[in-house]
Amino acid sequence: MSGEGRPPIQFLLSDMDGTLLLPDHSLSQRTVAAVRALREAGVWFSLATGRPPRAMLQQIEALGVDLPTAAFNGGTIVNPDGSFLVRHHLPVEVAITALALLSPQPQVEVWVFADGEWLLRDPHGPLVPMEQHALGYAPVVVERFDEYLPRIDKIVAASANTEMLMELEARLLTQVEGRAQASRSQPRYLDVTALQANKGQALITLAAFLGVPLARTAALGDGGNDPAMFRQAGLSIAMGQAEAAVKRQADLVTGSNVVDGAAEAIERFILPR
Template sequence: MTASEDRLLVALDIDGTLLHYDGTLTDEVRRAVAEVRDAGHEVVLASGRSLIAMTPVAAELGIGTGLMVASNGSVTVRLDPDEPQGWTLEDVVTFDPAPALRLLREELPDARYAVEDLGVGFRMNALFPEGELDGQHRVVDFEDLWSEEVTRVVVRSPESTSEQFHELVERLGLDDVTYAVGWTAWMDLAPLGVSKATALEQVRRRVHVQPHRTVALGDGRNDVEMLRWAARGVAMGHADPVVKEAADEVTGTIEDDGAAQFLRTLLAT
């Protein structure tokens, strides 16, 4: 067991890092995560997923306690099996999505828009394809999407590319939100200045791990700030050049169980 002063905070992205794109988790990665936790290190899942989409993954990994970062940093929870839902809220950051939604609809009138109802699901102007969003889905009038402040906005525009999303945000001047472009046709909006990195810094302070004992692993552009934040930022081998450039090193691809390869290096330190 690692001595308290030597333990690491290990921040792990989920999709494309721990999970394959079809949502499967290999036994190799599952074992590696368990071994790192058993060694006494603080493993923190950090994802763009909503809270209700993260808890099943945590359960599959055997993680029932500790802190977890959801919604690209807008939501931090403490997993607790004694709680009715299995978790308690530690920190929630919200914003008014109305200005961004109005501007985006003018440019992308046929896009689908959703806002997160924390711990429940999503309100949306039209149903998303089955399996893309978890929880309960409630279709509402577009104006009802900003009836209250939210933690996250999802924009799905099948005809748009990642590059077009980046260009659109710059052109519209969406300087009152933080945005993350995922796979083609998908963009998340979060409160200004909020990212996985900002949430993880608060987690680090809560669990009393020194900055030089932080490591992070991810594959997406929404992981860039997290990889830069960590003392040891590691990109998956299939990540695009922007993500790799933000990292200190690169591990194997998702097909090679790159996450397991990286995690096992922590057991030798």
Template sequence: MSIKLIAIDLDDTLLDDHLTISPRARETIREAVRRGVAVTVATGRMYRSALPFARQLELDVPFITYNGALIKCSISGEIILHIPVRRELAQQAAELCRVKNWYIQTYVNDMLYVKELDRYADMYSALAGVEPIPVGENIYKVQDPPTKMLIVSEPDNIPDIQQTLQNVFNDKLYIVSSKPMYVEITDPAANKGRALELLAARLKIDRQEVMAIGDSGNDLEMIKYAGLGVAMGNARPEVKAAAQAVTRHNNDDGVAAAIEKFVLI
């Protein structure tokens, strides 16, 4: 079957290490769209952090944000899907972070909340292009169900943090490391694979006609779901193992190369 829908991760996939989309990737995606292929972004980023890239690519397909917890149209603003973390579970996670002294940030109504503007908050703000809102100790008091929660720590700490969360919450939360310093928390029904499945059904596109391109742990579900899962050359080993194909590095136009090879043929 020919590919009719392409889902592309942003960080370390479509974006190079300078957080830019190359001219080649931009033109390749536009050519795919001209040929009738639907192209969407599938990212762990918040909606307003991903929106400039979707607009840069002139995409009019709903795109997947917050690791699949929110699907929203970039043009109309229509929300197709929103699955926030249950408030009581978010409160438990926040309290655990307080006790463990882990940095935690939360996302509510597409706003980013942090305890204080420290090194981790500044680092994330520079990456996402979003100004965080400091709320002090209120970061540990969950009032509204967050779309996502994010723990940031040094890379050596991440495996232990992830394992602790898994031990406490089991399958009550979806816990995944998307970058060496990040542990992301969403509702268990929210992941990129399920979101992509819903979007494909909405567009009446068969699973075998879907291509997904990604690099990290939060891309695994959509790589497995897609008829053609493509891992970046810089992808984690488990992502490469799950993919049907491996393309080039994100700094070497891996996304463009994959689309040229499998779609623009």
């Protein structure tokens, strides 16, 4: 929903990487101040990200988030005390299918998130250092993923070859249709999660938890996993550097994360005037 006649926003759900965070994964003072201004104005704020819960703690503290937050694209919703409001694991048969497709690809690093750990077989993959910096903790090296199959929160295919990831996304979607989600959270990352693990469902769950009508919610993001919440929100805002297909699905477009586009969106479109 867009236009001057839209109802006031009571709850904003925001993506993290590529949205709130700068390219070096830090938060600008302007963004921190914008989120603080939201809270002072009585507008609820929370996070929805492809990250695991463990990799959200620093940002939750810095932004003063005191609501449940959505990790793994909404597959896990964590209460402030660390307990789970929602948790959906990837079906075993889907995990087997995804690993069979992704593992043989020569330019793809396959990461598995389960039991609170980041699991991989090759610690020397070129994208590992960047991911370790973003998450704030090191991976656990394993020979096989078999023992984790019943408890997988997310599988990630990481590659600098974005065209290959787009092809793999299309192939995987045909194989897991109706059983799981497959979307690129960032150009280099293809996420595979449970069918219920999408940011749209996370927005619905959190809005119901808060007692806020969806028409009074807003969603802010930049990746291929964000239009799911755009479709549910009363107001949807895409970041300026998002792919054209993502921006087409949003009501409004703000600046890029390099120029504090998230703070700009909060100041211009969300905060009560």
